[in-house]
Amino acid sequence: MMSDFSEELTKLAGAEDNPETSEFSKTRMHFPWLQKHIEAVVTGGKKRKDFAQTTSACLSFLQEALLKHQWCRAAEYMHSYLQTLEDSDTYRKQAAPEIIWKLGSEILFYHPKSNVETFSSFADRMKNIGVLNYLKISLQHALYLLHHGMLEDANRNLSEAETWRYGEKSASQEVLIKLVQAYKGLLQHYSWSKKKMELSELDEDDYAYTAKSRNMLSQSSKTSTNICTLIKTPGVWDPFVKSYVEMLEFYGDQDGARELLTNYAYDEKFPSNPNAHVYLYEFLKREKAPRAKLISVLKILHEIVPSHSLMLEFHTLLRKSETEEHRKLGLAVLFEVLDFSGCTKNITAWKYLAKYLKQTLMESHREWVEEEWKSRRNWWPAFHFSFFWAKSDWKADAELACEKAFVAGILLGKGCRYFRYILKQDHETLKKKIKRMKKSVKKYTIVNPGVHT
Amino acid sequence: MDVEQMKAFTDRCSQCAAVSWGLTDEGKYYCTSCHNVTDRSEEVVSTAVIPNTKINSISRGLRQRSKHEKGWDWYVCEGFQCILYHQAEALETLGVSPELKNEVLHSFWKRYLQKSKQAYCKNPVRTSGRKAKVLEDNLQSSDWGSDFELLSDTTCPPESGAEFQSDSQTPKPFPATKRSSKSASVCSGSVDGVEYSERKEKGLLKMTVPRTLALCYLSLLWQRETITLSDLLRFVEEDRIPYINAFKVFPEEMKVYGRDKGIFAVESWPDYEDIYKNMIEVAVFLDLPRFPDITEDCYLHPNTLCMKYLLEVNLPEEMYTLTCQVVKLTGIGEVDFLTFDPIAKMTRTVKHDVQAVAVIVLVLKLLFLLDDKLEWSYSDLAEAYNEGHKEETPQFDFRKWYQVMKKTFDEKRRKWEEARAKYVWKTKRPLYRSHIDKSVAYKRREMVENLQKQFSALIGSAPEVERQAPSSFQLNWTGEDTGSPCFHGHSLQGLLISKGQALITKNSLYWLSTHKFCKSYCKHVTTYEESNFSLSYQFILNIFSFLLRIKTSALHEEVSLLEKKLFEKKYNESKRSSRSKKVRRH
Structure with a gap:
């Protein structure tokens, strides 16, 4: 739970920083002449006061110090x-509180x-400079x-922020108020789930049980009203959605949860968000939904994040499917997972691929393999099957090396260096396996004998 | 009785050691120079101002107070007077002789007030010139005379405050015409701030804060003090002379807001060219006579300054003879050339510091050509020679000098930039446009102070670099702890060859910084496009212009003008002049 919060904190901070960094990156991008030019245009060609010059220099020194983690200097x-x-320049004066x-x-x-005291007193001071920053600072203060x-x-901080109103201006900050409320909801959810834990330890016949559950x-x-308004607004609200769904499920409102998740994943007004599909998939899995339904959810996830860890699960689903189209996709999914450098050592993926290649070729769908191989022919050998990898894979994980060697043999023929290197190794336990592998490669390799690479 | 009592109290002030006491409303003594209130009190029977004494009643304004602000009624010119006073004080602490303040600057200022018809004349103009309320005038006329005195006394320590006291027949400023017709947003803390800011008479030179500095420099020049204009501006930058938001030196009771902001708030450091221009304008406006002669024994003479700058940038002293040659050949060492004469037809004055530096640049060009080739091959020769003759005086090695200077200069510049970035511009007295903004401005100020307190607690415990004593030298090479080699004693032997009786430079080539001068009506005579010049030349211009805090182009221009003098014939023949010019040494 807490990890979610801190994750959100950094995420939010990151999101908040973006417009600013892009603005400041002008200086970091080393176009000082451009910066000066822009400033000259802004001031209508008039010479800037030294005050303006030194404070903007001060800002870049400040950023530099932060970048180098020199907090005292900063x-x-x-x-x-x-x-x-x-600043006597109104525009700069108004922009100052946010930067500060x-x-x-x-x-x-x-x-x-x-x-904490220093931070809080700083936050309290800054909240009251410039009306428009009140909510943002309150929220970030709460996150701190x-x-x-x-x-x-x-x-308490969030409650204070929630009731904040400032005439017309509060209208433009509606989203922020919703966000403040949602965070309050999240906090309530936290104490709710704590109670849930306590409850699970209690006996159902206990007198305290009923009181506790009513309390819950x-x-x-309260939580649902707090969170609900926010997640109807387009945006990425993962922790809120997760908590809300957990609560709905606990009280048996499966339909509500499904509707919410479906909406979160499929509503076009929402930004594309892989987690939305993951949540929906996990929910459907819990519900024991039919395979076709699960496949359709993961298909979208596959389009957004082909290297997602759920892809191996997706592959097993596809493998078992009756339609040929799905089984063909099952092969593509594996190839695509292994396209990513982060997955090259994933033994399950290699195992699946080795097994599935064999199965596919046995079912004489050689054209599927060739189709996938076509686009990878010129880079996979160096990427996966170099001599260097053969040596280091064997040293690190002989089992992985075996699976890879088999794939290499199938795809590149028995003359390939990776395959030959593994074949040459002498290993007590793997001896049999390697022998079997040699046989299968001979039988199923897609490379015509005689043509070696 | 009071007077006697006051005189009796002659202890030194515990804070500033001055002996000048005034009485507060409560009858306590306060120091008029630092406003420190003592515990000693006197029973004062009458709190009215007693003529011819230095006792004033603080916060008991003799003049009307404005409705919104408790404080004195004061005039814009008094504000400038106060600034000038503090500037003069600051110069005195920097070691300038006291005559500068007491005589020269004082009379310049008097002359200014006279010329601008603000005082010391038969019909002083005040505000819009309406002769308002004679009755009031009469009633207060007895006080007016001492009002100036009052200001002087409280803003300035009395022992010298008398300098600015008016003569008995002088200032008789008309009381302010009340600004009832103006909207509330147009206002000022001073009595005549609004009118002053709207005054646009022909032939009138309005006082501005930069012009106070111009006045200061004129006085320095008159006194032939050992401060150049660039030194003066650097002292301002180092906060040794009040200039930036100089209103902070005003006494508490002089409220500054509204239009005063435009007059007294300065948020830029003075610019050399700007102050130089102002200086001439002020001198012409004041109709000053020819200034005392600048002769060879003066600090401002190019020979002296050349020596000073040679030492400053760590060049061999031997170059001095060469700079003297150039000064002589170009005639820039002549008294008539150097002495400022505002009444002359073409009023101009010499930028002594810039010119001296230009001479050095020129000499470096004569010696090394500075074409990014010759200076390095000479360096190779010098290095080889020094290797073989370790016992002798080393020959000047340009490369080594460059390396030392580059390092020192980069370091210096970085520190300078950092110090500038940290400069505190805003004063404890926030400026606001009108009374409506006042509370907001003060609240902001308080907020900023609180936040600053918070962050100052987080600043590393590293003690602030001790502030160096003011000096006309920014770089020092001869001390023990400088850590960098000193080139002052190195010889130019390898760069000169003897020809008969004379020594001539080994290098016989020269290139001109400017071939063709701009003759159109634009103000600059030449332009400086960095990339067109050799790196060595750029480097040298950069260090010198940094030392003087002037634009590189300004120094380039000065070098070009000096070359024009030196190679006048070549220019007259309008030939492409890149031919040699040999400097003889006698």
């Missing part, structure tokens, strides 16, 4: 940069001398408190 520059809050908050909170997050395990303080029910209804 604090020093921040001390000077705070002057921009008093982002960089300042980063300093205070990492600085060895900083602590969560990160330090101070759930109650975080909750009221908690869940």
Whole structure:
């Protein structure tokens, strides 16, 4: 649960930083002349005051210090940069609080001398400079408190932010209010699931059980209202969706959960999100949905993330399918998994491929293999089946090397170096296996004998 | 009685050691120079101002107070006077003789007030010139005379405050015409700030903060002090002379807001060319006579300055004879050339520092050509020679010098940039446009101060680099702990060859920084496109222009103008002049 929070914290921070970094990356991209040019245009060709020049220099020194993790030095520059809050240029003055908050909170997050009190007093001060930052800062402040395990303080913070209104301007911040509420919901979910744990330890006949479960029910209804509004707005709301679904399932509202997840995965207004499909798949699996249904969900995931760890599961589903089309896809899925450098040592994938290649060729679907091989012919040998890999694979994991050797033999013929190297090895336990492999390769290789690589 | 009592209290102030006491409303003594209030108190019977004494009643304004702000009524020119006073004080602490403040700057300022018809004249103009309320005028006229005094006394320590005291017949400023017709948003802390900012009379030279600095420099020039314009500006940059947001030196009771902001708020460091231009304008406006002669024994004479800059950039002292040659040949060492004469037909003055540096650049070009080739091959020769003659005075090795200078200069520049980035511009007194903004501005200020407190606690415990004493030298090579080799004693032997009685430079070639001068009406005579020049030349211009805090193009221009003088014939013959010019040494 907590890990989800911190993950979200970094995710959110990352998402928040994006517009800023892209703006600042101008300086990092080493186009100083461009920066100057743009500034000259903004000021209408008038010479900028040295104040403006030094504060923007200060900002780049500050960013440099942050980048190098020199927190003390960064604090020093921040001390000077705070002057921009008093800039006589209205535009810069208005932009200042946000920059100061982002960089300042980063300093205070990492600085060895900083602590929760320092951070909180900084946040409280910054909240009240410039109306539009109140909610954002409150939310990030709450996340900081969560990160330090101070759930109650975080909750209080969120409640304060939730009730914040500022005339017309609060309307434009609706999404932020929803987000604040959703985080509150998430906190409620956390205490709910804690109670659930306690409940599972109690006897059902216990007097305390009924009281507890009633308590839980009221908690869940609060949570659902808090989260519900947010997840109807297009966006990526993984932790919220997950918690909400967990609660729906617990109270037996399967239809509600299915509808929610289907909507989250398939609504076109939402950004493409692999996790949405993963959640839906996991839910359907729990529900024991028919294979065809599962395959259709994973098919989309396969299109978005062909290297996803669920792809091997997808392959087993396809392998068992009756339709030929699915079985052909099953082969493609394996090949595509192994296209990724992160999966090259995945022994299950190789095992599946070795087995499935053999099966496919036995069923005389040689053209399927050739079709997949066609596009990989010129790079897989160097990528997977080099002499170097043969040596290092054998040393690290002989079993993996065997599976790979078989695949290599099938695809490249028995003359291939990887295959030959493994064949030459003398291994007590694998002796038989290698012998068998030699035989099958001879029988099924797609390379015409006599043509060696 | 009071006076006697006051005189009796002659202890030194515990904070600033001055002996100048005033009485507060509560009847306590306060120091007029640092506003430190003592515990000693006197029973004061009358709190009214007693004429001819230095006792003033703080916060008991003699003038009307504005509705919104508690504080004194003050005039813009008084603001400038206060700034000038503090600038003069600062110069005095920098070692300038006290006459500068007491006599020269004082009389320049008096002359300015006179010329701009603000005081010391028969019909001083104040505000829009409406002779308002004679009655009030009469009532207060007895006080006006001492009002100037009041300001002087409280803003300045009394022992010298008298400098700016007016003569009895002088300033009789008209009371401010009330600004009732103006909208509330147009306002100012000073009495005449709004009118002042809208004044646009022909022939009038309005005082500005940069012009206070121009006045200071004029006084320095008059006194022939050992401070060049670039030094002065550097001292401003080092915060040794009030200039940036100079209103911070005003006493608390002088409120600064609204239009005053445009007049007194300065958020840029002074620019050499700008102050130079202002200086001439002010001198012409003041109709000043010819300045004292700048002779060879003056600091501002090119020979002296050349020596100074040679030492500063770690070049051999032997080059001095060459710079003297160039000064002589170009005639820039002549008294008439060097002395500033505002009444002359073509008013101009010499940029002494820039010119001296240009002489050095020129000499370096004569010696090394600086074409990115010859200087390096000479360096090879010098290096080889020094290898073989370790006991003798080493020959000057350009490459070695370059390496040392490059390192020092880069370091210096980096520190300078960092210090600039950290510069604190905003003062404790926030500026606001009108009363409506006041509370917001103060709240912001408080917020910033609180945040700064928070972050200053996080700054590393490394002690701040101790502030160096003011010096006209930014680089030092002769001290023990400099750690870099000093080239002052190196010889130019390898670069000169004797021809009969004379020594001539081994290098017989020369290239001109500018071939054709711009004759159109634009102000610059030449342009500087970095990439067109050799790297050595760029490097040398860069270090010198950094030392003087001027634009590289300005130095390039000065070098070109100097070359024009030296090679005048060549220019006149309008030949492509890249032929040799030999400098003889007698």
